[in-house]
Amino acid sequence: MDPITNPYTPGAGTPPPELAGRDDLRETVRIATERARAGRAAKSVLLVGLRGVGKTVLLDRMREDAEAAGMQTLRIEAPEGRSLPAMLAPQLRQALLRLSRNEQAREFGHRALRALAGFARGLKIKYQDIEVGLDFEPEPGLADNGDLEHDLQALLEAVGLAAQKAGTALILFVDELQYVEEEQLAALITALHRAAQRQLPVMMVGAGLPQLPGRMGRAKSYAERLFDFPDVGPLPADPARIAIQKPAAEQGVDFEPGALRRIVLETQGYPYFLQEWGKHVWDVATASPIVESDVEQASREAIAALDESFFRVRFDRLTPAEKRYLRAMAELGPGPHRSGDIAQVLGKKVTALGPTRNQLIAKGMVWSPSHGDTAFTVPMFDEFMKRNMPGDDWRKS
Numbered sequence: 001m002d003p004i005t006n007p008y009t010p011g012a013g014t015p016p017p018e019l020a021g022r023d024d025l026r027e028t029v030r031i032a033t034e035r036a037r038a039g040r041a042a043k044s045v046l047l048v049g050l051r052g053v054g055k056t057v058l059l060d061r062m063r064e065d066a067e068a069a070g071m072q073t074l075r076i077e078a079p080e081g082r083s084l085p086a087m088l089a090p091q092l093r094q095a096l097l098r099l100s101r102n103e104q105a106r107e108f109g110h111r112a113l114r115a116l117a118g119f120a121r122g123l124k125i126k127y128q129d130i131e132v133g134l135d136f137e138p139e140p141g142l143a144d145n146g147d148l149e150h151d152l153q154a155l156l157e158a159v160g161l162a163a164q165k166a167g168t169a170l171i172l173f174v175d176e177l178q179y180v181e182e183e184q185l186a187a188l189i190t191a192l193h194r195a196a197q198r199q200l201p202v203m204m205v206g207a208g209l210p211q212l213p214g215r216m217g218r219a220k221s222y223a224e225r226l227f228d229f230p231d232v233g234p235l236p237a238d239p240a241r242i243a244i245q246k247p248a249a250e251q252g253v254d255f256e257p258g259a260l261r262r263i264v265l266e267t268q269g270y271p272y273f274l275q276e277w278g279k280h281v282w283d284v285a286t287a288s289p290i291v292e293s294d295v296e297q298a299s300r301e302a303i304a305a306l307d308e309s310f311f312r313v314r315f316d317r318l319t320p321a322e323k324r325y326l327r328a329m330a331e332l333g334p335g336p337h338r339s340g341d342i343a344q345v346l347g348k349k350v351t352a353l354g355p356t357r358n359q360l361i362a363k364g365m366v367w368s369p370s371h372g373d374t375a376f377t378v379p380m381f382d383e384f385m386k387r388n389m390p391g392d393d394w395r396k397s
């Protein structure tokens with residue numbers, strides 16, 4: 001097929017041509033945001049799933065849904081190494097400036113901007129990366145204690161009041177939430193809790209890796225009651241087929257059932273892999289309908305492309321010791337694996353490997369589904385590790 005009209009979109013955060021299988025989750029979030037706007041109890045929602053399952057694109061779509069329904073939104077991505085207040089402040093400012101355009105909300109919007117000024121000034125010493133334009137002077141005593149937990153609470157309350165006056169809700173969309181430091185996560189949870197108690201229209205829709213619920217629970221023990229943690233997993237067979245079939249059909253290109261079955265099998269329904277397979281199958285095929293042998297040929301190219309992008313970017317961030325640890329895990333299969341078994345493959349003590357395992361968790365490469373277990377956060381990473389570090393050399397040192 002013509003590569004110029006290739007509809008598939010493998011890539012981090014790249015919207016797919018067809019967002020398959022996520023309607024129920026979108027509806028859950030739509031209901032929650034409407035409840036929040038109406039001042040009814042609504043749980044914040046955290047999308048939890050492995051790498052490449054489509055958390056970011058779903059979050060972005062939910063944000064579009066919310067904006068289309070007249071909600072105020074902001075979006076941040078928690079990167080490794082920047083503070084939450086620093087990410088939040090400029091986005092909150094913009095949301096507040098928009099809210100303040102509303103006649104009914106102006107006074108409260110301006111008050112919230114004063115709270116933001118106090119917040120930024122008070123926390124600047126602790127979080128030096130905070131940089132935000134100040135539209136008003138702080139109001140003494142308003143969100144300016146210099147204590148994140150207290151000040152974020154006061155700030156979100158002021159913001160919530162402004163949103164309420166404007167007849168809308170403020171929805172915070174936060175990606176990669178697992179990278180937020182525990183103490184900052186705790187402050188965010190408390191602030192959202194407080195806003196919910198006061199029935200203010202503020203809520204969060206977040207996304208993160210499977211370690212997120214555990215992290216939230218450690219940050220604040222009541223977090224698990226305060227949030228819904230829907231699983232974002234690989235697509236079941238039907239939506240996986242639709243993800244491939246529909247974009248092609250829109251251009252008059254069909255698939256034989258065997259070809260579709262093969263794609264679903266090879267990708268296991270993982271959205272990133274579906275896009276990668278779709279792209280290569282399209283380029284390989286010379287006529288419609290696309291047949292199974294097209295898929296067979298495209299599979300090799302799709303895997304090679306993943307090795308050079310999706311897997312490679314993660315691999316390149318690892319130290320030699322971390323690579324060896326993951327290679328040992330791969331030796332045992334897809335996982336999860338017991339720490340003792342991994343240590344045995346490496347001929348080391350579990351305690352000696354503890355720091356490496358912790359670094360891998362902090363980097364978001366592995367997580368612990370239950371005590372003493374370790375699993376990859378990247379689907380099919382075990383096979384990549386074996387392709388990429390073949391032989392037995394890695395066992396040495």
Ligand SMILES: Nc1ncnc2c1ncn2[C@@H]1O[C@H](COP(=O)(O)OP(=O)(O)OP(=O)(O)O)[C@@H](O)[C@H]1O
Nearest residue numbers: 010011013016020051052053054055056057271272
């Ligand atoms: N529901 C879906 N149907 C079809 N394709 C999808 C779907 N969701 C995501 N994709 C595709 O999967 C790829 C990965 O999506 P995305 O970057 O949102 O995943 P992610 O879960 O945020 O990954 P990471 O944890 O690495 O950030 C993109 O190419 C996207 O177009």
Ligand SMILES: [Mg+2]
Nearest residue numbers: 013055056175
């Ligand atoms: Mg993402």
